[in-house]
Amino acid sequence: MRILIYGLNYAPELTGTGKYTAEMAEALAAGGHEVRVVCAPPYYPEWKVGEGYRSWLHRIESRKGVRVWRAPLWVPKKPSGAKRMLHLASFALASMPALAAHVAWRPHIVMSIAPSLANAPGALALARLTGARSWLHIQDFEVDAAFDLGLLKNARASRMALGFERWLMKHFDVVSSISDKMVDRAVKKGVELTRVFHLPNWVDTGAIFPLDRPSEFRRELGIGEHTGVVLYSGNMGAKQGLEVLADAAAALASRDDIVFVFCGNGATKAELQKRCAGLKNTRFMCLQPVERLNELLNLADVHVLPQRGDVADLVMPSKLTGMFASSRAVIAMAHGGTELYEAVNGRGVVIKPESAKDLTDAIEMLIGDPELRASHGEQGRLFAQERLSPASVFARLEDRLISLIGKPVPHAAPVRIKEAAARPAETDMFIERAPVVEKIE
Template identity: 60%
Template sequence: MRLLVYGINYAPELTGVGKYTAEMAEALVARGHEVRVVAAPPYYPTWRVADGWSAWRYRCEVRRGVTVWRVPLWVPAQPNGAKRLVHLATFALTSLAPLALQWRWRPDVVMAVAPTLLCAPAALAMARATGARAWLHVQDFEVDAAFGLGMLESARAARAARAVERALLRRFDVVSSISGKMVDRAEALGVDRSKLFALPNWVDVETIRPLDRVSVYRRELSISEDAKVVMYAGNMGRKQGLEHLAKAAALLRDRTDICFVFCGEGPTKTDIQARCADLPNCRIIGLQPAERLNELLNLADIHALPQRADAADLVMPSKLTGMMASGAAIVAMASAGTELYEVVSPRGVVVEPDDGEALASAIVNLADDAPRRARLGAAARQYARDMLSPTSVFGRFEAKLLEGVYPETVGFAVENSVRDRAGASGATQDSGSGANSNF
């Protein structure tokens, strides 16, 4: 099978959509398929094109068996609503030529990854021109996110954007998303249920696993071995609500046995640094190398997943997968009825979004109750093993891809994916960091 993936983010980005798109592509190559990708140079989550890459040149490379076409784009140093739209639009325009070049390759499936939905029309056109199946994979409903977070406020613009979103989604042969609630959202936008498919983000539970020793990060960050570490690792953007975790750290500054670690990059990092500047119980570090991810996640006694109320059900934070696989207790902000609440509440602690005091109280209760931390961490780890392993996710994904291309091979693909290919997942950078969109 020949799969053409069209999306702005791709490895070597260590967090977010790019990480999962790359692992998906590499997994399919490992299973014997041909995969090509049209993407931008790596820039996320620092909002700066990585060293060794150009923002203004076209480039083609072969990365772990995947042919990747990189295209120019403008990356704003200080992203806001309008600048982000221009940023996404530049990618949609500069990617048209490399996308058109794939016509002679004749892909069997054209998959657009949202964000950005601005690329959906070109993906549909390519699929129709080549007779390929058109697949849209939604990591974030970016229209909802943009308006929900106040980045765009015009009522007229909202109506127009949502009308375009509805029209585009209905035209794809398959629309997938990363959680049940998000699949339901696609159905509410008018996508026929028969076209919908749940494709959750995954985690390699063999790579991300509990350690039988103390993480070396304790020594590197000068954290005593008896201190309880509360950690956030991921994108530092507006919807993460990190100000609430900073507030919890301020409220608990006199608890010398509790240390807060903020790890990541993003637009709000400067603000978090300012909030924590005078707090001796805080450590702030940048993104860590992928090969040290398990060491990093095992630094935490408690993983913290703050969230703003206005983003509460717009996305399913993909950083949650690594948190669960690491086997540490989790405290999350989520409202009842959201997917995040339903996943975390049976195997973690959940408080209402935008309530820093409730978050601080939950952290104290967990810090003072080691048996409960161990019990919740084990339950989260078991959920990751049962529901989020690459073998399970990629097996179902491959079968769905083949369903519309080679229907007679579907049963064979499912059987092989479970029995013979457990080690060929291609998941190379499993992360607890946030797979969240540019919004």
Template identity: 60%
Template sequence: MKILIYGLNYAPELTGAGKYTAEMAVLLASRGHDVRVVCAPPYYPHWRVAKGFAWWRYRHEVLDGVSLYRAPLWVPSKPGGVKRMLHLASFAVSSLPLLAWQALWRPDAAMLIAPTLMCAPGMLMLARATRASAWLHIQDYEVDAAFDLGLLKSSRAARVARWLESGLLKRFDAVSSITRQMSTRAASKGVDPSRVVCLPNWVDVATIFPLEQPSKYRLELNIPPEQKVILYSGNIGAKQGIETLADAAALLADRSDLTFVFCGDGAAKADLMKRCTGLTNCLFLPLQPFERLNELLNLADIHVLPQRGDAADLVMPSKLTGMFASGRATVAMARRGTALYEAVAPRGVVVPPDDAKELVAAITVLADDSQRRALLGQAGREYAERELSPESTIRTFEDRLSLFYRQDLRGKSVKTAPSYFEPRPAPVAAPQAPATAEEGAPE
């Protein structure tokens, strides 16, 4: 099957949606599908275009068997509400020529990764022109997050944005998200429940696993063996509620046996470092290379996962899968009934969001109980091995796509008309040669 994936973020980004989009594309390609991706140059979570890439030019490359077409992208150095919208809009506009180019390729299925929904009109037009099945996969409810987290504040704009969002969602043949609650939210926005699919994020348990010896980071950071490490690793942004960790570190400053390690980058990092000024129990690391991720996650005695209370079921932290796979104890901040609570509570410790004192209490109990840390770490690891396989998610995706096809009397694959078309007889798909690496994007 020819599958086009359209999304802002992609490898070599190490965190967030880009990581999972790239892994999905590579997995689909490894299973015999012909996969192309339209994306932006890597910039996240640093909010600057990576070295070796230019924000202003189109680029074609082949990475891990997947053909990538990158479109220009404006990246603000200090992202705010309006700047974020302009940032997303720049990609939605600049990527349109690439979509037109891919229409000549005539994909069988086209998947848009949200954010950003600003790309939805272009994707739907491509699907209509090529009779491809249109799929929307939501990693992040950007409209709800923008207003609920205060990034944008106009109530009138919120009503308009949510009306437009609902209208776009209902035009896709399938809408998926990464948790049961986030998938249910799509139905609450008007999507027919029969079109809603849950495609959870995953982790490669062969790449992330418990080490039998202490992490090399302990030696590099001069952390003694008896010291307990409380680790936060990932994007440091507005949705994380990271300031609660700084408050917890301050409240635990008199515990000489505890060290907080903050690893990552993002828009809120400067503020976090300012909050931790003068705290000798805090260390900071930049985002580490992927090949060192397992060593980094094994540095933790206790993983901490903050989340703002008003972000409940708008996002699901992608870092959680690696935390479980590392076999270390996890403390998360989540409200009862949310997807994050349901994931962590049976195999970790959950405390209320934005409550530094409750977080301190949980860290203190775990720091003083090595046996409980080990049991929770083992439970998280077993869950990752049992439930977070990438193959199971990809199979769900493939099985659902197969519903958009039927077999004619000659046994050839035939596309059915996407639901937002007027019904008409479906033509037999003509055999086409696979794309070659020499095919390039329009300059």
């Protein structure tokens, strides 16, 4: 099967959509399919194009059996609503030549990854020109989130954007998303029930597992073996609502047995560092290479998953999979009835969004109760093993791909992710191997 994946983000980005798109492409290629990708150079979550990719020329490279076409784009230093739209439009336009180059290849499937929906018209056009089937995979409902977060405020623009989104979604042969409630949202937006598909994010529980020793990061960060570590790891953007973590750290500053560790990059990181300036119970880290991810996740005694209440069910935090697989306790912020609430409730502690007091109380409760932490960790890992394994997710994906083109694919090996995605990248990571601890100015 010839599969073209068209999306903004891709490896060597370490977080979010780029990580999962790359792992999916690599797994399909390892299963015997011919996979090509049209994407941007790595820039997320630093909002800075990586070293070696800073050119306005298109480039072609190979990564783990996948042929990758990189199209340039404009990346704002300080993203805002309008700047983000220009940023997305720049890639949609610049990637047109790379899409056109695949007309003669005649893919069987053209898959567009959202965000960004700005790519979707090009994906549909290529599918129509080549007779391919079209697939839209939604990691975030970006239009809804942009208005709910206040990034875009014009009512007329909202109606136009939502109307355009509905029109696009109804023209794809398959629309998938990462949670049941996000799939339901697609149906409410007009997608036929027979065209939707649940494709959850996955986690390799062979690569992410509980260590039988303290994490090496404790020594590197100067954290004692018996000090409780509250860890946030991932993108630092508006929808995370990270200011509540700074408030909790300030509320617990008098306790010398609890340390907050923030690992990641993003648009709001500088503000978070400013709010934590002077707090001796906080540490900041840059993103770590993929080969150190398990070590990082095992640093936590408690993982925290903040989420603004106004984006509930618009996004399903992908970082939850690794948290569960690490067998550490999780505190998540979610309203009752949301998918995040249902995923964590009973396997961790769920509190209402944006409440520093509730977060502080939950942290103190878990740090003071090792048996409860262990119980939550065991339940989370069991959930990851049974529901989020790559083998089950990719077997369902391949079955749907094959049924979509209406014929079996000869000589295709079972789709697998272990070899394709768990090993370090073949090309150099663009993330700096900087000192683990970052100085707060």
